[in-house]
Amino acid sequence: MQKNISFYEAIDFILKSQISLLGREKVVFSDALGRVLAQDIIAKSNMPKFPTSSMDGYAFCFADFPRLLSEGLFLDGDNPAGADVEFSLKPASAIKTFTGSRMPKNSDTILLVEYSVCKEGKVFLSQDAPVIKKGDWVRCVGENYCSGDVLLKRGDFIGAYEIGLLADLNEVFVEVFRKPKVAILTGGSEIIEVGENRDCENMIYSVNNHLLKAMVTSMGGEGILYPIMPDKKETIKELMSEAFRDCDILLSTGGMSMGDYDFTQQAIAELCEVVFKGVRIKPGKPFGYALYHQDQKIKHLLALPGSPNSAALSFYLFGSVVFAKMFGITYEHQVLKAILSEDVIRTDSRMEFRVCDLEIFEGRYYANFSKKRIFQSSVINNLCGKSALVILQENGENLHKGDEVDMIIFKNFL
Amino acid sequence: MQKNISFYEAIDFILKSQISLLGREKVVFSDALGRVLAQDIIAKSNMPKFPTSSMDGYAFCFADFPRLLSEGLFLDGDNPAGADVEFSLKPASAIKTFTGSRMPKNSDTILLVEYSVCKEGKVFLSQDAPVIKKGDWVRCVGENYCSGDVLLKRGDFIGAYEIGLLADLNEVFVEVFRKPKVAILTGGSEIIEVGENRDCENMIYSVNNHLLKAMVTSMGGEGILYPIMPDKKETIKELMSEAFRDCDILLSTGGMSMGDYDFTQQAIAELCEVVFKGVRIKPGKPFGYALYHQDQKIKHLLALPGSPNSAALSFYLFGSVVFAKMFGITYEHQVLKAILSEDVIRTDSRMEFRVCDLEIFEGRYYANFSKKRIFQSSVINNLCGKSALVILQENGENLHKGDEVDMIIFKNFL
Numbered sequence: 001m002q003k004n005i006s007f008y009e010a011i012d013f014i015l016k017s018q019i020s021l022l023g024r025e026k027v028v029f030s031d032a033l034g035r036v037l038a039q040d041i042i043a044k045s046n047m048p049k050f051p052t053s054s055m056d057g058y059a060f061c062f063a064d065f066p067r068l069l070s071e072g073l074f075l076d077g078d079n080p081a082g083a084d085v086e087f088s089l090k091p092a093s094a095i096k097t098f099t100g101s102r103m104p105k106n107s108d109t110i111l112l113v114e115y116s117v118c119k120e121g122k123v124f125l126s127q128d129a130p131v132i133k134k135g136d137w138v139r140c141v142g143e144n145y146c147s148g149d150v151l152l153k154r155g156d157f158i159g160a161y162e163i164g165l166l167a168d169l170n171e172v173f174v175e176v177f178r179k180p181k182v183a184i185l186t187g188g189s190e191i192i193e194v195g196e197n198r199d200c201e202n203m204i205y206s207v208n209n210h211l212l213k214a215m216v217t218s219m220g221g222e223g224i225l226y227p228i229m230p231d232k233k234e235t236i237k238e239l240m241s242e243a244f245r246d247c248d249i250l251l252s253t254g255g256m257s258m259g260d261y262d263f264t265q266q267a268i269a270e271l272c273e274v275v276f277k278g279v280r281i282k283p284g285k286p287f288g289y290a291l292y293h294q295d296q297k298i299k300h301l302l303a304l305p306g307s308p309n310s311a312a313l314s315f316y317l318f319g320s321v322v323f324a325k326m327f328g329i330t331y332e333h334q335v336l337k338a339i340l341s342e343d344v345i346r347t348d349s350r351m352e353f354r355v356c357d358l359e360i361f362e363g364r365y366y367a368n369f370s371k372k373r374i375f376q377s378s379v380i381n382n383l384c385g386k387s388a389l390v391i392l393q394e395n396g397e398n399l400h401k402g403d404e405v406d407m408i409i410f411k412n413f414l
Numbered sequence: 415m416q417k418n419i420s421f422y423e424a425i426d427f428i429l430k431s432q433i434s435l436l437g438r439e440k441v442v443f444s445d446a447l448g449r450v451l452a453q454d455i456i457a458k459s460n461m462p463k464f465p466t467s468s469m470d471g472y473a474f475c476f477a478d479f480p481r482l483l484s485e486g487l488f489l490d491g492d493n494p495a496g497a498d499v500e501f502s503l504k505p506a507s508a509i510k511t512f513t514g515s516r517m518p519k520n521s522d523t524i525l526l527v528e529y530s531v532c533k534e535g536k537v538f539l540s541q542d543a544p545v546i547k548k549g550d551w552v553r554c555v556g557e558n559y560c561s562g563d564v565l566l567k568r569g570d571f572i573g574a575y576e577i578g579l580l581a582d583l584n585e586v587f588v589e590v591f592r593k594p595k596v597a598i599l600t601g602g603s604e605i606i607e608v609g610e611n612r613d614c615e616n617m618i619y620s621v622n623n624h625l626l627k628a629m630v631t632s633m634g635g636e637g638i639l640y641p642i643m644p645d646k647k648e649t650i651k652e653l654m655s656e657a658f659r660d661c662d663i664l665l666s667t668g669g670m671s672m673g674d675y676d677f678t679q680q681a682i683a684e685l686c687e688v689v690f691k692g693v694r695i696k697p698g699k700p701f702g703y704a705l706y707h708q709d710q711k712i713k714h715l716l717a718l719p720g721s722p723n724s725a726a727l728s729f730y731l732f733g734s735v736v737f738a739k740m741f742g743i744t745y746e747h748q749v750l751k752a753i754l755s756e757d758v759i760r761t762d763s764r765m766e767f768r769v770c771d772l773e774i775f776e777g778r779y780y781a782n783f784s785k786k787r788i789f790q791s792s793v794i795n796n797l798c799g800k801s802a803l804v805i806l807q808e809n810g811e812n813l814h815k816g817d818e819v820d821m822i823i824f825k826n827f828l
Contacts, residue, residue, distance in 0.1 A: 029608070030624050030627065033631060049615060050615075081602060081603055081604035081616075082602070082603040082604025082616050082617055082618075084616070099668075099721075100602060100604045100618070101604070101616075144793045151798070156798075159632065159798075160625060160628035160631070161798050161801075164622075164628070164726065164797070165795050167620060167621045167623075167624040168618075168619055168621045168795075169619075170608055170609065170619045172608055172609040188495060188496070189494055190495035190496025190515070191496070194584055200496065200497075201463060201464075202464070202495070202496050202497055202516050203496050204462075204496075204514070204582075205582055205583075206581060207578050207582045209581075210444050210578060210580075210581040211574060211575065211578030213444070213577075214577035214578070215574040217447060218447070218574050231494075262470075306513060312574075334774060335777055336778075337776075360748060360749075360750065363751035363818075363820060363821075381558060381565050381582075383578070384565070384570075384575050384579055385570070387575075404777075406777060
């Protein structure tokens with residue numbers, strides 16, 4: 001077991017550990033919003049299949065352009081979009097053609113309705129028309145995509161626009177990765193469930209389990225809440241064993257520091273192979289990562305600190321890497337630049353993820369700490385709203401207002 | 415009716431139109447993920463309520479520090495987190511106290527376990543201890559928030575961290591805005607439903623309805639799909655009337671250009687008060703906005719262009735403003751700076767939202783067009799993946815590689 005390692009070492013240990021791909025499931029494409037593709041999506045035909053008009057107008061052959069200017073072109077009927085037949089253009093003629101219509105045979109250009117004048121069965125160019133070029137307003141075969149093009153890849157996130165593309169491709173059913181099942185076990189003898197009524201004034205409501213479940217949902221997983229863990233090693237072990245049976249990832253919170261009542265780490269040590277414990281980051285120092293061997297499978301335990309802020313951020317920083325690996329992709333935290341709105345005084349040699357309000361001014365990000373309460377790991381309200389994490393490197397120096405710093409928008413999940 | 419107005423005029427017309435707040439509904443806080451708050455959330459008590467230890471260690475009175483260094487302090491029992499009683503510190507003593515425990519009366523400082531040495535019933539400072547200060551590792555009353563603090567506001571989006579805060583506050587039920595109901599009516603005689611089998615090769619699959627429904631879902635609304643509109647004015651009017659009865663917003667696509675078969679705009683003109691039609695933007699030029707008066711209510715119609723790309727982007731740009739107003743907030747598109755990876759040649763005087771791949775290099779955004787097919791409004795695959803919209807202003811000049819431009823990440827919904 002590694003102890004007290006750096007953030008980058010911790011990420012490396014997770015990337016190197018054996019994390020299997022999730023199983024697949026088939027869903028109707030329109031139910032795939034927010035899921036991750038488990039297959040490549042390949043175009044089966046060209047789009048468009050035929051030269052197609054992209055506007056309403058008159059299809060003609062550009063070789064007839066001089067005649068359009070002088071004698072006009074004979075109007076030869078309408079070619080509505082979705083027509084059953086392929087129209088064919090006669091010499092010196094034009095066919096009225098609509099947005100989405102297949103171009104008539106022998107035609108190559110669309111004269112827009114607004115630049116046309118019709119009289120006595122003929123169409124002419126209007127006087128205010130701009131320059132007309134061969135091929136105007138005609139979409140070529142395969143302009144969107146060609147047969148065989150890989151349009152989406154395994155591991156791609158399916159958002160609204162991907163749903164649109166799947167509809168375009170007539171992919172009625174698609175294979176997505178199963179949602180990772182995440183068991184959430186939170187502990188602490190001072191914790192009571194939300195809504196619960198207890199006389200004792202020293203109790204606090206269970207934040208971690210609901211916070212983590214919502215984060216898991218936002219990351220495309222399925223969170224399962226277990227009863228609150230008592231301060232009793234054997235019961236913790238039983239609960240964990242039960243949870244491991246049904247999940248891919250187990251999250252525990254609390255019980256990872258040095259207190260006598262911290263049985264969670266003892267239970268973990270007896271059940272699992274602990275990869276590392278302790279990371280030189282703030283918040284999140286007690287974070288641990290362990291593997292649970294079950295038959296041929298390996299389940300993953302993220303032992304999160306007990307304070308909600310620490311639990312949330314260490315799950316965000318490390319959990320996203322585990323999730324991504326299960327989806328077959330390599331996740332990197334998207335690091336962006338922000339400008340400091342005030343000086344930053346370092347109080348710790350650890351690498352720090354210091355929460356700030358993220359403001360945008362003239363298109364640039366600014367990190368503002370003025371409305372954040374002291375940077376305690378228990379201040380969950382700090383994480384709400386438009387917040388981001390300023391990354392302060394290990395053993396770093398104080399920074400000054402106006403300096404550019406690295407920042408992660410921890411509101412963006414996978 | 416205004417015609418062919420600028421983008422900013424169009425946004426202004428929407429902001430000025432009468433858009434009522436959505437109704438409220440009460441949901442269990444953990445079901446509120448992705449919803450918008452319809453009430454302020456105010457702290458009912460201080461957090462923490464009492465001075466609380468933030469680490470495991472020994473609570474003592476800092477006035478006894480010299481004694482801790484010399485004779486040591488008497489160990490006087492354990493004070494576990496969530497204890498029913500309030501402990502009281504005797505003179506020259508220390509009480510073992512844990513993360514989350516209420517500080518014993520008369521104590522003011524925590525000596526961390528790791529910097530303590532216990533022998534013969536007394537606790538001493540370890541030799542490797544750092545400087546100890548009065549108040550160390552004690553969380554003050556109200557450090558997170560104080561009674562009466564407004565912690566979340568009406569109109570705030572509820573993400574995972576807000577769920578955590580609601581749990582912390584024991585807000586079991588919260589009032590959220592009802593999801594806006596959005597009727598989606600797409601048209602075009604060349605359109606067939608996904609999965610439908612037709613002999614005619616000129617048909618294309620219905621992209622718009624599924625694309626828009628997924629966008630509506632991502633924006634926190636509820637999309638309702640209607641049958642594909644035929645090219646028949648009376649039927650369109652009937653469908654629209656039916657849809658208006660049940661929705662807050664109606665989206666129509668197609669039928670807004672100059673073709674003879676474009677009955678949609680005739681139907682809209684007969685049913686609604688058209689506020690404007692035609693915006694000098696690319697894509698999205700035919701976009702129109704209309705109001706439908708029903709008893710005392712006003713319903714909103716966004717007439718989107720028929721090409722999927724134009725429909726999606728004009729819905730994104732204008733629909734987000736309507737949505738936000740229904741949620742009681744003023745939405746502004748988040749404009750950020752990106753650096754051009756190549757020259758940009760303007761081909762149109764209209765304001766343009768040109769889709770690019772959004773790349774991040776050394777913490778900065780770069781706009782790359784090289785993998786985008788030509789900027790046709792029908793190329794839906796352009797919108798997939800990590801894309802953004804570069805904003806090219808009206809009558810703007812060509813831009814050069816390395817220039818900084820304005821950009822919108824149109825993947826971020828409300």
